[in-house]
Amino acid sequence: MTAPIAHFNGKLLPLDQISISPLDRGFIFGDGVYEVIPVYDGVALRAREHFERLQRSMDEIQLANPHTVDEWMKITQELLRHHPGDQAVYIQVTRGAPQKRDHVIPKGLQPTVFMMSNPMSTPSREAVENGVACVTSRDFRWEKCHVKSTSLLGNVLARQLSVEAGATETILFRDGKLTEASSSNVFVVKDGTVYAPPRDNLILMGITYDLVMQLARDGAVKLEQRHVSEQEVRDADEIWLSSSTKEVLAVTKLDGKPVGTGKPGPAFKRMHALYQEYKAKLAKARPVTA
Numbered sequence: 001m002t003a004p005i006a007h008f009n010g011k012l013l014p015l016d017q018i019s020i021s022p023l024d025r026g027f028i029f030g031d032g033v034y035e036v037i038p039v040y041d042g043v044a045l046r047a048r049e050h051f052e053r054l055q056r057s058m059d060e061i062q063l064a065n066p067h068t069v070d071e072w073m074k075i076t077q078e079l080l081r082h083h084p085g086d087q088a089v090y091i092q093v094t095r096g097a098p099q100k101r102d103h104v105i106p107k108g109l110q111p112t113v114f115m116m117s118n119p120m121s122t123p124s125r126e127a128v129e130n131g132v133a134c135v136t137s138r139d140f141r142w143e144k145c146h147v148k149s150t151s152l153l154g155n156v157l158a159r160q161l162s163v164e165a166g167a168t169e170t171i172l173f174r175d176g177k178l179t180e181a182s183s184s185n186v187f188v189v190k191d192g193t194v195y196a197p198p199r200d201n202l203i204l205m206g207i208t209y210d211l212v213m214q215l216a217r218d219g220a221v222k223l224e225q226r227h228v229s230e231q232e233v234r235d236a237d238e239i240w241l242s243s244s245t246k247e248v249l250a251v252t253k254l255d256g257k258p259v260g261t262g263k264p265g266p267a268f269k270r271m272h273a274l275y276q277e278y279k280a281k282l283a284k285a286r287p288v289t290a
């Protein structure tokens with residue numbers, strides 16, 4: 001089998017012909033940022049917003065962006081010519097490979113750009129209809145969770161807790177308040193109102209989180225952004241996860257106990273329908289990758 005085509009520093013190459021220096025600061029320090037863009041049959045969902053977030057992440061870590069948003073969009077289109085169907089495009093930019101290992105940020109280093117695309121599987125019908133199980137943990141990550149950094153050890157260890165419990169995600173609490181999950185944002189529903197933790201440095205500002213906000217506004221769903229206590233999460237009628245690849249997904253079991261009725265609730269069903277409608281409209285409006 002031939003290796004899939006990937007992008008490396010301006011070139012399209014088979015994945016197995018790409019090699020990266022062991023001195024690359026991405027490898028040595030996790031000194032880089034990334035994005036994951038969902039693509040539905042060739043149409044990239046909110047690609048511009050993903051590249052704008054990439055810019056914000058790069059600004060936060062003082063890394064000069066090698067491309068404009070329009071250039072990124074073009075590079076993505078070129079890569080997607082080799083990857084038809086539903087895809088998740090992965091983009092990573094690291095600070096590059098200096099001559100020696102040193103914490104100090106070197107000046108004038110060429111960043112390393114790597115992109116690949118993999119078939120994306122959205123949540124199964126079973127997961128949408130029955131919801132998924134989650135566990136909880138203290139949020140033991142750093143205080144710059146708004147940066148989409150490749151330094152993901154905290155997230156990896158958090159996710160592993162759910163893997164070991166046979167669950168889909170680990171929902172995190174910091175100082176008694178909900179932050180997010182290891183690779184998703186989290187919403188809770190109580191008495192018909194949706195609550196979302198505020199956009200601050202303790203969560204990643206999800207592109208799907210923003211889309212849920214927009215869909216709630218347009219669909220007259222009551223949504224409030226405010227801190228949510230651990231107790232409120234445990235007493236919620238509904239809990240949802242959101243991410244580019246999970247879309248919106250109901251959590252129906254938390255730490256082994258049913259959430260609400262133990263079935264995806266009415267607010268989830270409404271938001272899931274709004275999300276699917278949005279995707280369907282997008283495919284009609286933009287038949288080619290945008």
Ligand SMILES: Cc1ncc(COP(=O)(O)O)c(C=O)c1O
Pocket residue numbers: 036155180181182183184185203204205206207208209242243244245
């Ligand atoms: C920690 C974390 N929070 C939230 C999200 C959801 O972000 P998005 O909706 O942009 O995929 C992700 C996505 O990977 C994530 O890693």
